[in-house]
Every structure is written in structure tokens, then in C-alpha cells.
Amino acid sequence: MQGIKIAVLISGGGTNLQSLIDAVEEGSIKGSIALVISDRKGAFGLTRAENHGIQAMLLDKKTYGGIEERDAALLQILQEQKIDLIVLAGYLAIVPQRIIAKYENRMINIHPSLIPSFCGSGYYGEKVHQEALNRGVKVTGATVHFVNEETDGGPIILQETVTIDFDDDLKDIQTKVLEIEHKILPQAVRLFAEGRLKVIGNRVKIL
Numbered sequence: 714m715q716g717i718k719i720a721v722l723i724s725g726g727g728t729n730l731q732s733l734i735d736a737v738e739e740g741s742i743k744g745s746i747a748l749v750i751s752d753r754k755g756a757f758g759l760t761r762a763e764n765h766g767i768q769a770m771l772l773d774k775k776t777y778g779g780i781e782e783r784d785a786a787l788l789q790i791l792q793e794q795k796i797d798l799i800v801l802a803g804y805l806a807i808v809p810q811r812i813i814a815k816y817e818n819r820m821i822n823i824h825p826s827l828i829p830s831f832c833g834s835g836y837y838g839e840k841v842h843q844e845a846l847n848r849g850v851k852v853t854g855a856t857v858h859f860v861n862e863e864t865d866g867g868p869i870i871l872q873e874t875v876t877i878d879f880d881d882d883l884k885d886i887q888t889k890v891l892e893i894e895h896k897i898l899p900q901a902v903r904l905f906a907e908g909r910l911k912v913i914g915n916r917v918k919i920l
């Protein structure tokens with residue numbers, strides 16, 4: 714299929730990756746997932762990719778002899794494959810500044826809260842939802858944003874909320890948020906692929 718070439722970077726189960734695979738297979742995204750890269754051995758997302766005939770690669774620091782070397786290999790692969798869009802879908806490694814700069818407004822991330830709440834350095838995984846629970850917020854949600862030099866600080870593309878009910882525990886919140894992640898991530902990629910995202914300062918206009 715013609716359209717943009719997407720690379721998805723993961724570290725874990727890859728349910729967000731799956732939502733993208735499904736959207737591409739359904740034809741709702743004008744593009745293809747050219748490769749899936751994990752920094753963690755045994756990440757189930759790699760199996761998901763293989764099951765759908767997508768090139769899956771493990772890029773861990775052990776194989777490459779360090780973080781610097783791994784990141785150099787990452788950049789080389791992205792450039793060789795002429796990737797148009799990088800999607801961070803639960804990628805827990807830090808993306809170096811030189812890659813972020815090369816892919817300005819071409820790299821997006823999904824975060825499981827309403828940025829700027831419960832985000833930034835150290836806010837990943839269950840901690841995000843635990844903090845929302847501790848603070849007693851009545852709504853939380855998910856955010857898709859472009860990646861810039863500030864952790865979770867780039868221009869916001871889409872956000873959607875979920876309600877936190879009094880009896881919800883951490884798992885309930887995680888489940889609710891994940892459900893909307895699976896909706897807004899493919900939606901954001903679809904808009905990108907259609908050339909409908911215009912970054913103006915730190916805001917995104919949807920054309």
C-alpha cells in the first residue's frame with residue numbers, strides 16, 4: 714500500500730501497536746507499518762508484528778554494546794528505511810535529542826493521562842494512574858502528542874477523557890484509559906498520514 718512508512722517503537726505488550734496494525738489492515742490509515750522495534754527482549758509486541766508479517770527488530774543495549782551504539786543503530790535503520798513517522802507506543806527507553814531533532818513533528822507518543830497532569834520524567838506505567846488515584850481527580854484520559862526535547866512536552870494532537878468512579882481501582886483506570894488510547898492513537902496517525910496536522914508554535918491545528 715502506498716502512503717507513509719511508519720516505525721513503531723515498543724517495550725512491552727504492544728496493545729497500542731495492535732490498534733495501529735488493525736487500523737492499517739482495515740485501510741483507515743494511508744500507509745504501512747514498515748518495522749517494529751523493541752528495546753526489550755521478549756516484548757510481546759514483537760510477536761504481534763511477526764504475526765502480521767511486519768519486520769520486527771530487537772535493538773537492545775546488550776546486543777549493541779551500550780546505549781549510544783544502540784541509538785546510533787536505531788537512527789541508521791530509521792533513515793535507511795526512509796521512515797516518515799515514528800510512533801512511540803509504550804517505548805520506555807529515552808530517545809536521544811539528535812533523533813528527536815531529525816524527526817521534528819514526525820515522531821508521536823501516546824501518554825496515559827491528560828497532559829500536563831501526571832506526566833514528565835518518571836511518569837510511566839502504573840505510576841501515572843496511581844498518582845491520579847492518589848490525587849482524587851474525577852477525570853483522567855490519554856494524550857497523543859508530538860515529541861520534542863521536553864519529556865511529554867511536545868504539541869498535543871489529541872486528548873480524550875475518562876471518568877474515574879469512586880470505586881475504581883488502579884486496574885479499572887488503566888483499562889478505561891487503554892481503551893481510549895486504542896482509539897486516539899490510530900486516529901492521530903490517520904490524521905498525520907492524511908497531512909492534516911499542522912503544528913503552529915506549541916499547538917496543533919487539525920485541518
Ligand code: GRF
Binds near residue numbers: 723725726729802803
Ligand atoms: C500505554 O499505557 C501507553 O500509554 C504507555 O505505555 C503503555 C503501553 O501499553 N506509553 P501497550 O504496550 O501498548 O499495551
